[in-house]
Amino acid sequence: MDKGLDLRNVVISNGDHRLLSVNHLIAPGDVLTIMGPSGVGKSTLLAFITGTLSSDFSASGSVWLNGQDITAAPPHRRRVGILFQDDLLFPHLSVGANLAFGLRPGGAATERRARIDAVLEEVGMAGFADRDPATLSGGQKARVALMRMLLSEPCALLLDEPFSRLDATLRAQVREMVFDRARLRALPVLMVTHDADDARAAGGEIVTLEHGPGGVA
Numbered sequence: 001m002d003k004g005l006d007l008r009n010v011v012i013s014n015g016d017h018r019l020l021s022v023n024h025l026i027a028p029g030d031v032l033t034i035m036g037p038s039g040v041g042k043s044t045l046l047a048f049i050t051g052t053l054s055s056d057f058s059a060s061g062s063v064w065l066n067g068q069d070i071t072a073a074p075p076h077r078r079r080v081g082i083l084f085q086d087d088l089l090f091p092h093l094s095v096g097a098n099l100a101f102g103l104r105p106g107g108a109a110t111e112r113r114a115r116i117d118a119v120l121e122e123v124g125m126a127g128f129a130d131r132d133p134a135t136l137s138g139g140q141k142a143r144v145a146l147m148r149m150l151l152s153e154p155c156a157l158l159l160d161e162p163f164s165r166l167d168a169t170l171r172a173q174v175r176e177m178v179f180d181r182a183r184l185r186a187l188p189v190l191m192v193t194h195d196a197d198d199a200r201a202a203g204g205e206i207v208t209l210e211h212g213p214g215g216v217a
């Protein structure tokens with residue numbers, strides 16, 4: 001059984017145009033970066049993996065996560081976490097209440113609170129649970145969004161241009177934190193980006209999709 005995120009002979013088409021094809025295993029703790037020009041199909045590939053591909057596309061091949069075929073599983077059962085560039089916090093809720101959205105339902109209130117406090121401490125934000133998100137810096141908001149996603153205990157992490165709205169200094173800090181947290185949890189990571197620095201910082205394999213008959217990763 002192959003651990004990790006395994007994209008087996010995935011081919012996605014838009015009408016009679018073959019958009020992309022990918023055949024790749026991302027091992028636990030590894031990062032695969034997918035680059036390529038706008039419109040080449042990067043976000044479409046992520047939608048296929050999360051189970052949210054528009055019916056305008058057709059797809060073949062399969063997605064395996066830790067040895068299980070999840071291709072036909074509903075999105076909420078896939079255990080795949082995704083971070084976008086504009087992952088916003090709910091402004092009318094405290095930091096702790098925002099993080100609670102990441103927790104699976106159930107469990108005692110004290111346990112839930114302890115888990116929230118633990119992730120805040122993990123990212124150097126102990127004591128922030130009752131804060132209003134409007135009082136946080138951009139980097140702190142990004143950390144809360146990351147930990148909200150990780151509280152759902154995903155088995156793989158997808159990143160869709162997650163750092164592109166941050167300025168250069170913050171970008172490097174947040175990026176390092178995301179990759180560190182993913183490595184610590186031994187998550188396979190698939191990142192799509194236009195940014196060569198992000199790709200280098202990821203430290204893993206880089207694949208570039210091209211317009212045309214379908215990029216092969």
Ligand SMILES: Nc1ncnc2c1ncn2[C@@H]1O[C@H](COP(=O)(O)OP(=O)(O)OP(=O)(O)O)[C@@H](O)[C@H]1O
Pocket residue numbers: 014036037038039040041042043044045054056057
């Ligand atoms: N719902 C849809 N129906 C049909 N075509 C779509 C749909 N969504 C996107 N497309 C087209 O599919 C192609 C791939 O789009 P996608 O968003 O995956 O590209 P991308 O590589 O992520 O681009 P960017 O880097 O700009 O985010 C584009 O040509 C786009 O116009």
